[in-house]
Every structure is written in C-alpha cells, then in structure tokens.
Amino acid sequence: xxxxxxxxxxxxxxxxxxxxxxxxxxxxxDGSGPKGQTDQEVTEATKGGAVFSLETAVTxxxxxxxxxxxxxxxxxxxxxxxxxxxxxxxxxxxxxxxTPIPDLATDTGQSNEDATEWSFTLKDGPKWQDxxxxxxxxxxxxxxxxxxxxxxxxxxxYIIGYLDVPQDxxxxxxxxxxxxxxxxxxxxxxxxxxxxxxxxxxxxxxxDFPYAVAAxxxxxxxxxDQDKGDKSKLSVFSNGPYMLDxxxxxxxxxxxxxxxxxxxxxxxxxxxxxxDTITFEIGIETEVIIDRLxxxxxxDKFAFTSRSVTPAQYPQITGDVEARAVNFExxxxxxxxxxxNRLTNLKVRQALAAATNRxxxxxxxxxxxxxxxxxxxxxxxxxxxxANPNFGKAEGGDVEGAKALLEExxxxxxxxxxxxxPIGSDATDKAFAALKATYDEAGFDVTLDGLDPSGPxxxxxxxPGSDSDLIWGGWGSDWPSVSTVIPPLFDxxxxxxxxxxxxxxxxxxxxxxxxxxxxxxxxxxxDKANEMWxxxxxxxxxDVAYIPLDTTKFYFLHGSGLENYVxxxxxxxxxDLGVLSVVDGGK
Amino acid sequence: MTLTASNLESHGDDxxxxxxxxxxxxxxxxxxxxxxxxxxxxxxxxxxxxxxxxVTTLFALMAISSPILxxxxxxxxxxxxxxxxxxxxxxxxxxxGGGMSxxxxxxxxPGLGRDVLSRLMYGATLSLTIALSAxxxxxxxxxxxxxxxxxxxxxxxSAVGRLIDLTLSFPATLMLLALSGVVVDRMTDLxxxxxxxxxxxxxxxxxxxxxxxxxxxxxxxxxxxxxxxxFVDAAILMGASRRRIYFKEILPNLWAPLLVYFTLLxxxxxxxxxxxxxxxxxxxxxxxxxxxxLGGALEYAYTxxxxxxxxxxxxxxxxxSFNLLGDGARDAxxxxxxx
Numbered sequence: 049x050x051x052x053x054x055x056x057x058x059x060x061x062x063x064x065x066x067x068x069x070x071x072x073x074x075x076x077x078d079g080s081g082p083k084g085q086t087d088q089e090v091t092e093a094t095k096g097g098a099v100f101s102l103e104t105a106v107t108x109x110x111x112x113x114x115x116x117x118x119x120x121x122x123x124x125x126x127x128x129x130x131x132x133x134x135x136x137x138x139x140x141x142x143x144x145x146x147t148p149i150p151d152l153a154t155d156t157g158q159s160n161e162d163a164t165e166w167s168f169t170l171k172d173g174p175k176w177q178d179x180x181x182x183x184x185x186x187x188x189x190x191x192x193x194x195x196x197x198x199x200x201x202x203x204x205x206y207i208i209g210y211l212d213v214p215q216d217x218x219x220x221x222x223x224x225x226x227x228x229x230x231x232x233x234x235x236x237x238x239x240x241x242x243x244x245x246x247x248x249x250x251x252x253x254x255x256d257f258p259y260a261v262a263a264x265x266x267x268x269x270x271x272x273d274q275d276k277g278d279k280s281k282l283s284v285f286s287n288g289p290y291m292l293d294x295x296x297x298x299x300x301x302x303x304x305x306x307x308x309x310x311x312x313x314x315x316x317x318x319x320x321x322x323x324d325t326i327t328f329e330i331g332i333e334t335e336v337i338i339d340r341l342x343x344x345x346x347x348d349k350f351a352f353t354s355r356s357v358t359p360a361q362y363p364q365i366t367g368d369v370e371a372r373a374v375n376f377e378x379x380x381x382x383x384x385x386x387x388x389n390r391l392t393n394l395k396v397r398q399a400l401a402a403a404t405n406r407x408x409x410x411x412x413x414x415x416x417x418x419x420x421x422x423x424x425x426x427x428x429x430x431x432x433x434x435a436n437p438n439f440g441k442a443e444g445g446d447v448e449g450a451k452a453l454l455e456e457x458x459x460x461x462x463x464x465x466x467x468x469x470p471i472g473s474d475a476t477d478k479a480f481a482a483l484k485a486t487y488d489e490a491g492f493d494v495t496l497d498g499l500d501p502s503g504p505x506x507x508x509x510x511x512p513g514s515d516s517d518l519i520w521g522g523w524g525s526d527w528p529s530v531s532t533v534i535p536p537l538f539d540x541x542x543x544x545x546x547x548x549x550x551x552x553x554x555x556x557x558x559x560x561x562x563x564x565x566x567x568x569x570x571x572x573x574x575d576k577a578n579e580m581w582x583x584x585x586x587x588x589x590x591d592v593a594y595i596p597l598d599t600t601k602f603y604f605l606h607g608s609g610l611e612n613y614v615x616x617x618x619x620x621x622x623x624d625l626g627v628l629s630v631v632d633g634g635k
Numbered sequence: 636m637t638l639t640a641s642n643l644e645s646h647g648d649d650x651x652x653x654x655x656x657x658x659x660x661x662x663x664x665x666x667x668x669x670x671x672x673x674x675x676x677x678x679x680x681x682x683x684x685x686x687x688x689x690v691t692t693l694f695a696l697m698a699i700s701s702p703i704l705x706x707x708x709x710x711x712x713x714x715x716x717x718x719x720x721x722x723x724x725x726x727x728x729x730x731x732g733g734g735m736s737x738x739x740x741x742x743x744x745p746g747l748g749r750d751v752l753s754r755l756m757y758g759a760t761l762s763l764t765i766a767l768s769a770x771x772x773x774x775x776x777x778x779x780x781x782x783x784x785x786x787x788x789x790x791x792x793s794a795v796g797r798l799i800d801l802t803l804s805f806p807a808t809l810m811l812l813a814l815s816g817v818v819v820d821r822m823t824d825l826x827x828x829x830x831x832x833x834x835x836x837x838x839x840x841x842x843x844x845x846x847x848x849x850x851x852x853x854x855x856x857x858x859x860x861x862x863x864x865x866f867v868d869a870a871i872l873m874g875a876s877r878r879r880i881y882f883k884e885i886l887p888n889l890w891a892p893l894l895v896y897f898t899l900l901x902x903x904x905x906x907x908x909x910x911x912x913x914x915x916x917x918x919x920x921x922x923x924x925x926x927x928x929l930g931g932a933l934e935y936a937y938t939x940x941x942x943x944x945x946x947x948x949x950x951x952x953x954x955x956s957f958n959l960l961g962d963g964a965r966d967a968x969x970x971x972x973x974x
Binding site: 335358361362363364408416466471475481482484 | 722749930938
C-alpha cells in the first residue's frame with residue numbers, strides 16, 4: 049500500500065518512543081485548532097561548526113522518490129534536495145509554516161480552473177553539485193521514477209494514481225518507469241516541459257498539489273545520468289547547501305555531509321546553511337541518546353535527535369537540562385477502529401466509544417509530556433481540524449453511558465472484545481491495560497492482543513477475515529490537509545481488495561462517505577473544502593468508524609552548543625536544519 | 636553416587652544409633668528407614684538449608700494463595716489507580732518509596748498505578764507454575780529416556796545419545812525467540828486459548844524440550860551401574876516385565892539425584908521465565924509474571940528505585956532460596972560428595 053511508510057513512522061513515533069511534551073512553551077492542546085507548536089524564534093546566527101544527529105532507526109533511503117518518513121523528508125529538503133516549492137524555514141505556526149513558498153520555481157504554481165493541470169516555471173541559477181543547472185527535464189525524470197514500482201519502492205507511490213497516464217487492463221498505469229521505458233509516450237503527455245516551464249496533468253482535481261510537492265520528495269528533480277536504479281537508494285546527488293562527503297553513507301552507522309561548493313546562498317533564501325558539517329550517527333538506543341544529551345559532553349553539545357525522552361527519564365529533565373528540552377504536539381494522531389465485519393451492532397460501537405478512557409490511556413503513556421487526548425482523527429496541526437463533538441469529553445471513560453448503551457444493544461454481556469495493538473515500550477502495554485480496565489468495567493470482556501509492528505501486527509489487522517474487534521491505528525498526514533487523512537483511511541474503494549483492507553483496518557465501507565469524499569476532494573476553495581471534510585468526519589463519527597485516542601507529543605532534547613533550534617511546522621516538528629546553528633560558529 | 640542402605644550404614648549417624656538401640660531393646664517394631672528419611676534427618680540439621688526450605692515454602696504458599704486472594708478481592712493486580720500518580724512529573728507515584736501506603740505496601744507502578752505487591756504475588760503464581768510444570772516435564776522426559784537408554788543399551792542407547800547431542804547442539808534461546816510467533820499462532824489455531832495460556836504453555840514446552848538432555852545423561856549413567864546389580868538380575872530371572880523393571884526396580888534408586896536435579900532446575904527456570912518475559916516472548920500484558928514485572932521496572936532503575944528494587948529482590952530471593960534448597964538436598968542425600 050502506498051502510504052505504508054508514513055503510517056509506520058507514525059506507529060514508531062507514537063508507540064515505540066511513546067513519549068513527550070513541551071518543557072518550554074508547554075501548550076497542552078486545548079483542541080482549539082492549529083497554532084504554533086512552541087514559542088521558538090530564529091535569532092542571528094554565526095556560520096560554522098559541526099552538528100550531530102543521534103538516531104535510533106536507520107535511514108530507509110536517501111533516494112528522494114523512495115523516502116516516506118517524516119524526519120527524512122524534512123532533513124532531505126533542508127540539506128540536499130530542493131523542490132519546486134517548499135515550506136518556510138524556522139516557522140512554528142502551523143498555518144504559515146505549512147504554506148508552500150517558491151524554492152526552485154519562481155512562484156507557487158499556476159493551475160487551471162478545476163485544478164487538474166499545474167504549471168511551474170524554474171528559476172535561473174540552481175545547480176547540481178557538479179555545477180550543471182537544474183533543468184525541467186530533471187524534474188520530469190524525478191517523478192517518472194515513481195512509476196517504476198518494482199525498483200522505486202518505499203515511497204508514496206500512490207501519487208502515480210493522480211497523474212493522467214492511462215491504465216492497462218489490471219488497473220495499473222501503462223507507463224512502467226524510465227528503466228524499461230514502456231509507455232513513455234503516455235507519460236510524456238502527462239508531464240511536459242516547455243523551456244523552463246513544467247506542466248503536470250492530473251486525472252482528477254488536485255487543488256492542494258503544491259502542498260504535496262513541498263511535503264513529499266516525489267516531485268523533486270533527479271539527474272538521469274546519476275540514476276543507478278535500486279543501487280541509488282542510499283546515494284545522494286545534491287542540489288542543496290550540503291553534499292555527502294567522500295566516505296558516503298554507511299547503512300549501519302550513518303555519514304557526514306559537508307558544504308556543497310556549487311550551492312549559491314544568495315539565490316536560495318529558504319536555507320540558512322549555518323553549520324559547516326552535519327554527521328548522522330544511527331543505530332543508538334533511545335535511552336542512550338537521551339543519556340548522552342543529558343550529559344552534554346564533547347560533540348554531544350552540538351547534537352540533537354528525533355527521539356523523545358522516555359517517561360522513565362522525565363525526572364532527569366530538570367534545571368539546565370530542562371532549558372534544552374522542548375515538548376509539543378506532533379503531527380501524529382492515534383485512534384482505534386472497530387472491525388465492521390464483527391461489531392455490526394451500532395450500540396456496541398457507541399458503547400466502546402463512550403467507554404474509551406483517554407485520560408487513563410494518556411496517563412499510562414507518561415502523562416501530559418507524552419501525549420494529549422484528542423477528539424478527532426485529524427491532527428490538531430492540520431488546517432481544517434475541528435474537535436469532533438460526537439466523541440464527548442476529551443478525557444473519555446464514560447462507564448455509565450457505555451453501560452446504558454450496551455444494555456440497549458440487546459447483546460449478551462460481558463461482550464467479548466479482542467483489542468489488537470502494536471507492542472513497543474512498557475508504556476504502550478500499560479496504556480492498553482488502562483483502556484481494558486475501563487472497557488471491562490463498562491461490560492466488555494477485553495482480550496489484549498499485542499503484536500509486533502514489524503510484521504505480525506499489520507498481517508493480522510489487514511486480513512479481511514481478521515478476528516480482531518478493535519484495532520489501533522496511527523497516522524500522520526502526508527501534507528497538511530484533511531484530504532490526506534480521511535480518504536486513505538476510510539475510502540473503501542482505494543483500500544479494500546480481496547487480499548487486504550489496506551489502511552481501512554476496520555473494513556469500513558460506506559457509499560455515502562465515499563461520495564462525500566469525492567465531493568470534498570474536488571472542492572478548490574480550501575475553506576469550503578475544510579467544511580466539507582468536517583462533515584465527512586461527522587458521518588464517520590456517527591457510524592463510529594473510528595474512536596480518537598490521542599495526539600503524540602514530541603519531547604526533544606538538544607545539546608547546549610546549538611542555537612536557533614526550531615521545531616518548524618514545515619519540518620513535521622523535527623529539528624529545522626534550515627536555521628539550526630552552532631554557538632559562535634563552533635569557535 | 637547412588638545412595639543405598641549399605642553405604643549409608645557405613646556413615647555413622649546418631650539417629651541411626653538411636654534406631655539400633657530402640658531395635659535392640661525391642662521398644663519399637665523394626666522400622667525400615669528409607670534413605671530419603673535418613674537424608675531428611677541430615678537435612679534438618681543444616682540451618683541454612685532449613686531457612687531456604689522455610690522461605691521456599693512461604694513463596695509456594697503465596698503462589699498457591701494469590702489466585703484465591705485475587706478472587707476474594709484482597710489483591711488486585713489489574714485496577715489502575717492513576718489518582719495516586721503525579722501527572723506533572725510524567726506520572727510517577729506520589730509519596731515515599733514509589734507510593735508506599737497501607738493499602739499499597741510496596742507502592743504502585745508509574746504510569747498506571749497498579750498495586751506492585753498484588754502484581755508480584757499474582758506474578759509469582761504464574762512464574763512458579765511455569766517453572767514447576769517445565770521442571771516436572773523436563774525431569775520426566777529425561778528420566779524416561781535415560782532409563783530406556785541405560786537399561787536397553789545397544790542401538791537404542793546410541794540413538795538416544797545422538798538425540799541428546801542433537802538437542803544440545805540447538806541454540807535453545809535463539810530457537811525460543813525465533814519460533815515463538817509461528818508456534819504460538821499454530822497453537823492458537825489448534826484451540827489453545829490465546830493470551831497468557833498459550834504463551835505460558837509455549838515457554839513450558841520449549842524449556843522442557845531443550846532442558847532434558849543433561850538429566851537423561853545423568854540418569855543413563857546411574858542406570859548403567861544399577862542394571863548390573865543383583866536385584867535387577869533377580870527381577871529379570873523371575874520374568875518381570877520391562878515396565879516393572881523400569882519403574883519398580885530401577886526408578887526407586889534414582890529419587891535422590893532426581894530430587895537434587897529438580898530443586899536446582901526450579902530456580903533456573905524461574906530466571907529463564909523472567910529473562911524470556913523481558914525479551915518479549917513470555918506471558919504478555921496485562922497478565923503479570925515476575926519476569927514482566929521486573930522487565931517493566933528496569934528502565935526506572937534511576938528514577939523510581941523502589942519500583943525496580945522490589946521485583947528484583949523477590950526474584951533474587953526465590954532463586955537463591957531454591958538454589959540453597961537444592962544444595963542442601965544434595966548434601967543430605969549424598970553425604971560423601973562433601974562441600
């Protein structure tokens with residue numbers, strides 16, 4: 049499934065790390081809609097110095113078309129790959145920080161009336177690391193690679209469904225990517241170059257296309273003569289301020305990026321490029337990373353991470369360590385879905401929704417610093433977010449209400465429920481034990497079924513005949529729009545096949561909802577579209593197609609030698625490398 | 636190694652003398668003292684072993700009583716008490732020693748606020764049940780194969796010998812981790828109730844499947860010497876069945892090494908269960924075992940010391956007392972082995 053990767057990251061971010069909140073700033077989501085995540089600001093910086101990124105998970109890919117993890121999408125954009133449009137640097141406000149600004153293009157794109165055709169004109173000046181200019185052909189080649197679904201795997205391949213390339217008998221595009229060249233004519237009609245102007249043609253309206261360009265790396269340029277297919281997975285050919293040093297990228301330990309001499313600071317105002325080098329150290333345990341950052345010694349003074357402080361380490365974040373910590377709501381939201389093949393009684397689903405004890409769940413995850421109860425599947429940082437009134441109070445856990453609903457349902461009690469969730473930390477187990485305690489009190493008999501998220505978990509929940517009754521899901525939108533939340537999770541047409549339910553883990557299928565999704569997706573006026581999306585959300589809530597749980601919070605720590613440490617909205621809440629600098633340039 | 640009446644006699648012992656005197660004076664009927672009874676007399680004189688026996692018995696009583704106490708509502712390993720936690724610090728228990736109070740003598744766990752004492756008591760039940768079942772099965776398999784191999788000899792003996800080599804050459808822990816998902820799924824398909832039952836059963840099966848070879852070797856050695864003895868020859872000459880010879884003639888002479896081996900196997904399996912739970916193969920959330928209670932507490936070693944210390948101390952106490960008990964039993968049953 050196309051969106052797997054971003055989903056897995058959501059799972060990893062919220063479940064495995066399962067931790068965080070704002071030491072400085074500390075806004076604990078009152079659900080009033082998008083706003084700045086922290087009060088961080090960009091101040092004057094000195095150039096120079098070396099910074100270090102300490103990470104647990106290996107980098108899946110440095111190939112822009114194969115990248116789909118929030119952290120890597122952001123890092124690549126700030127360091128090595130420029131796009132037609134980009135999100136502004138150093139802005140924590142969710143609206144401003146997630147509004148595309150021109151990068152390689154002269155403006156943020158021109159569309160036709162119904163948003164089925166978008167054109168961008170390239171600037172003069174951007175160059176690759178070998179001094180050759182970035183051309184329209186490079187852009188066109190970049191997106192063409194996504195069609196080679198046998199080689200270019202792991203990225204958001206679903207975007208090929210948008211481009212106006214005819215389908216073959218199997219419903220696959222006739223174009224098979226640049227490596228075989230099969231169906232090249234069809235692709236050449238969908239994406240055209242006219243001098244410095246590139247035009248994309250879509251099958252269906254795509255009003256927020258510039259957001260997708262800025263958020264994903266799929267539309268980034270790629271140099272055909274540098275493409276070695278699958279072997280390019282971890283190689284970098286840069287047009288940004290940095291380039292991989294001569295040692296290259298080591299899959300297990302990371303690598304170092306140095307300045308790219310061909311990059312012109314006067315022309316690229318989206319990246320400050322303050323530090324001289326950045327080194328990625330990967331494969332370190334989260335607890336060890338946090339311990340090193342607390343100790344703040346040697347090179348770790350200039351280090352940062354995308355791993356949140358674990359609850360067990362919270363008491364150590366005091367005094368001057370606390371001044372180096374930030375805690376805020378991440379763009380990742382978590383929810384439960386009832387399995388519609390099994391829980392066919394609406395009253396039972398409503399009882400589950402009423403008895404869901406979000407306060408206890410959040411408490412078990414580590415409390416205010418780790419997560420915040422949420423009342424919608426849409427993340428509060430997404431423009432168009434509305435707290436869904438159908439789900440009652442934020443803390444949840446209405447045992448009496450649930451008991452009454454269960455009684456009305458006419459089912460035999462206690463009602464057995466198998467709750468399937470991905471195992472991770474000890475906090476995860478406690479969080480689900482907390483949910484079980486309240487469900488059981490209300491008249492359910494919950495069996496917890498914790499499975500390994502690296503395989504068995506998704507195997508179990510994506511099986512259409514699965515015997516799970518209630519399933520955990522986590523999601524971060526691909527770009528800041530409800531259109532990348534509701535359709536990929538609840539549109540039965542894109543999800544449900546004979547073999548799998550895709551991302552629609554609850555096997556939810558409703559023709560009315562599908563029709564409402566189509567209408568909202570085609571609306572070109574963003575405000576009107578958001579209203580329509582919130583109507584779709586209400587329809588889902590009335591059916592109890594999902595039960596919102598929480599918004600994961602990030603709780604990041606960084607070294608004392610760093611300045612301009614900003615968790616921008618445009619970098620998915622991770623460290624914005626476009627503004628990060630070293631105190632006194634490391635001198 | 637084997638204990639028989641003859642070599643016990645040569646080992647002077649005042650109880651024995653008393654008995655002889657009683658016999659001579661005709662005060663009592665002649666009472667046959669089994670080697671085990673004599674060993675018990677010796678065991679009683681060893682204070683450390685007796686202390687270990689008392690502690691072990693207490694743990695056993697606790698393990699037996701906690702399901703009843705849970706049903707009566709005296710202990711409650713599952714109900715969260717989040718009101719006892721401090722949200723501002725990331726949900727650490729309020730107060731001294733991880734939230735110790737009269738209603739929660741050992742405190743509550745961070746995050747959820749479940750009662751630590753209840754979880755430990757109920758966890759001990761499951762852990763000891765697993766260890767006990769696995770130890771019994773291990774000893775049973777080892778004994779049966781050991782007797783068969785030792786008594787039959789020939790091709791059967793070498794077949795069992797190769798089977799032992801084969802089993803010993805498997806990396807047991809690795810297999811346990813690697814196979815767990817598949818085997819547990821398969822067992823669930825076959826109708827074993829999912830959750831704690833199937834995971835507990837899996838541990839029992841794997842521990843005993845990989846644990847029997849040492850005991851089979853030991854027993855085989857014992858049987859090799861016993862089968863040359865006159866009473867075995869006599870039984871064969873009288874036409875006793877194989878079964879009778881195995882279980883009535885040979886087995887009674889093996890109780891001593893079996894008992895020692897068994898008491899040493901128990902603590903090994905208690906710690907194995909703890910280690911496996913920590914690695915994520917054991918019984919899972921929210922059912923407590925000693926292993927997963929400790930596993931959940933490990934990361935709190937710096938920040939909530941009591942929460943970490945208490946389960947660690949309980950496991951240590953169980954393992955040490957069982958080990959001392961095993962040592963004491965060996966000394967008592969085999970006085971010639973020395974210390």
